[in-house]
Amino acid sequence: MHIPDGYLSPQTYIPLMGVFVAATAIAVKKVRKDVSARNIPYLGMAAAFSFIIMMFNLPIPGGTTGHAVGSAVIAILLGPWAAMVAVSVALIIQALIFGDGGITAIGANCFNMAVFMPFVAYYTFKLFGARPAAKSRVFIAAFVSGYLSLVMTAVLTAVEFGIQPMIASAPDGKALYCPYDLSIAIPAMAIEHLVLFGIVEGVITAMIVRYFLKNESGLIYAFGKGGKND
Amino acid sequence: MKSKIPTYLQESEAFQPDIQGMRRSRFSFLDKTIMNSARTVKAVYLQAENATKDNFIHHIHPKVKFISLIYIAVIISLVSNLTAQLLITAFIMLLFLLAQLNIIQVYRKIFFLAFIFGFLVVLPASVNLISPGKIILNLITFNRPYNFWIYHIPQNIGFTHEGLQVVCMMFLRVLNSISFAMFIVFTTSFPAFIKSFKLIGVPDTFLMVISLAYKYIFILSRTIEETYLALKSRLTGNVKNSNLRKIISGRIFFIFKRSISSYENTYYAMVSRGYTGNVKLGLSAAFTAKDFIALVVIIVFGLGILLI
Numbered sequence: 001m002h003i004p005d006g007y008l009s010p011q012t013y014i015p016l017m018g019v020f021v022a023a024t025a026i027a028v029k030k031v032r033k034d035v036s037a038r039n040i041p042y043l044g045m046a047a048a049f050s051f052i053i054m055m056f057n058l059p060i061p062g063g064t065t066g067h068a069v070g071s072a073v074i075a076i077l078l079g080p081w082a083a084m085v086a087v088s089v090a091l092i093i094q095a096l097i098f099g100d101g102g103i104t105a106i107g108a109n110c111f112n113m114a115v116f117m118p119f120v121a122y123y124t125f126k127l128f129g130a131r132p133a134a135k136s137r138v139f140i141a142a143f144v145s146g147y148l149s150l151v152m153t154a155v156l157t158a159v160e161f162g163i164q165p166m167i168a169s170a171p172d173g174k175a176l177y178c179p180y181d182l183s184i185a186i187p188a189m190a191i192e193h194l195v196l197f198g199i200v201e202g203v204i205t206a207m208i209v210r211y212f213l214k215n216e217s218g219l220i221y222a223f224g225k226g227g228k229n230d
Numbered sequence: 231m232k233s234k235i236p237t238y239l240q241e242s243e244a245f246q247p248d249i250q251g252m253r254r255s256r257f258s259f260l261d262k263t264i265m266n267s268a269r270t271v272k273a274v275y276l277q278a279e280n281a282t283k284d285n286f287i288h289h290i291h292p293k294v295k296f297i298s299l300i301y302i303a304v305i306i307s308l309v310s311n312l313t314a315q316l317l318i319t320a321f322i323m324l325l326f327l328l329a330q331l332n333i334i335q336v337y338r339k340i341f342f343l344a345f346i347f348g349f350l351v352v353l354p355a356s357v358n359l360i361s362p363g364k365i366i367l368n369l370i371t372f373n374r375p376y377n378f379w380i381y382h383i384p385q386n387i388g389f390t391h392e393g394l395q396v397v398c399m400m401f402l403r404v405l406n407s408i409s410f411a412m413f414i415v416f417t418t419s420f421p422a423f424i425k426s427f428k429l430i431g432v433p434d435t436f437l438m439v440i441s442l443a444y445k446y447i448f449i450l451s452r453t454i455e456e457t458y459l460a461l462k463s464r465l466t467g468n469v470k471n472s473n474l475r476k477i478i479s480g481r482i483f484f485i486f487k488r489s490i491s492s493y494e495n496t497y498y499a500m501v502s503r504g505y506t507g508n509v510k511l512g513l514s515a516a517f518t519a520k521d522f523i524a525l526v527v528i529i530v531f532g533l534g535i536l537l538i
Contacts, residue, residue: 004343004347004348004404004407004408005303005306005307005403005404005407005408006306006307006348006399006400006403006404006407007400008307009307010304010307010308013307024436025433028433028435028436032435040435040438040439040442040500041442041493041494041496041497041500042493042497043439043442043443044438044439044440044441044442044443044445044446044493044496045442045443045446045489045490045492045493045496046489047439047440047442047443047446048442048443048446048447048449048450048489049446049450049485049486049489051443051447052447052450052451052454052485052489053482053485077486085436085439086443089436089439089440089443090443092440093440093443093444093447095411096411096414096415096420096423097415097420099339099340099343099408099411099412100343102303102404102407103299103300103303103407103411104303104304104307104407170310172392173362174361174392174395174396175355175361175396176310176399179352179355179360179361179393179396179400180355180360183380183381184360207479208479208482208483210479211476211479211480211482211483212483212486215483216483216487219486219490
């Protein structure tokens, strides 16, 4: 899901960087209002937690293992705005220190996984109207929010890849950036996320949320005030 | 007689090894995930924090390195000439040598990442299904071409000259951008580098969040190692997958609780030092002549590459 350098043309990564910067500015304001002076250490903690959560591999029923992107579970636990800041900081550190995701693609990666995905996940979870007492419903809601948000993010990423041959090709038609057009990028990304990675994300999201629900449901943001910093 | 043993000692172990279970996973699975990840994080942290060698490249102003990173990353993304990309590769390798870094160790990781993201992912683009052109090596010949929905499968499938050029270009782009980013990371202190983000208008608040997150990550990765060792010492044999999932979910829960505790401690420590919610990062040192020279060299090199 992390887009490396070289796949996106400047016509794509510059606008996405702009959208990400604007969205993050709003997110910082929203979270600051919600958690007052504590916002900086709180967001730092949230970012570190979202980074760490991406490190955990879980065995998935069926014999495989996988790790979550984490945006869905972070959005449910911390709220979508805090998740936006937390996941984007985690992605920036990943790109700069670990080489996961490109430098020019930071805006695109953050837009996909830190802006788009947490909101899809959070509002999908809220759509189920899950309450702490209804444990099965919470589990299903968390699974669907993880699954759906990842699949939709994968399709969004595929669109970003797929438009490259249309907007940035050499005069002789040779691809300058991602060589796969929409007819290849969308099925390739959608199928693997529909049948594998989406399920991994869904299961991991559901299991972590279930564990929090069982042990300290008060820590789950999505249950508090119906999303106080929406 | 009433038992005087505390209740928590009377409870059965939550994660009993499952000897009878058919579907088991080896507990060493966790070794490969949690411990390795924690070790990687620690190793990178140490390498990045040790970026204070007595070498002129390490002493170049972080702002110059930040500008160079953005500038070179954009140049790499704009250049679509293989010779120019190869020159960038050579230039970056030269920088690694000048910085006296362990080039073999660093490039092992760089090539691994570049191989996956810059080669394997784009390899299918080398055939005429994706990149039409003159076939230089035929792979499969069908009786006739096929049409399936919106897809056209030609009679001959093989590597094309254009396709191989695309693969080489993508590989070099990914290799160059990762290697230059690594070069900057290994020659700059991360907190000092983060301050340079102010050049593009990133607010101090956001930079402070990144700096704190960076520190927390390494503290938490150490916590992961410790909790894992504590857990491992209490378990024997194989563990069922379902129990392993509970264990890992529990670890994540524990990390979350530990994160909250760290955040509260940090917050109170900041308040005791006069923090009121406003962040203003200190000014960094002024540019020296060496910094200007380094910046000019990078800019001239980039422009030269664009002219090729």
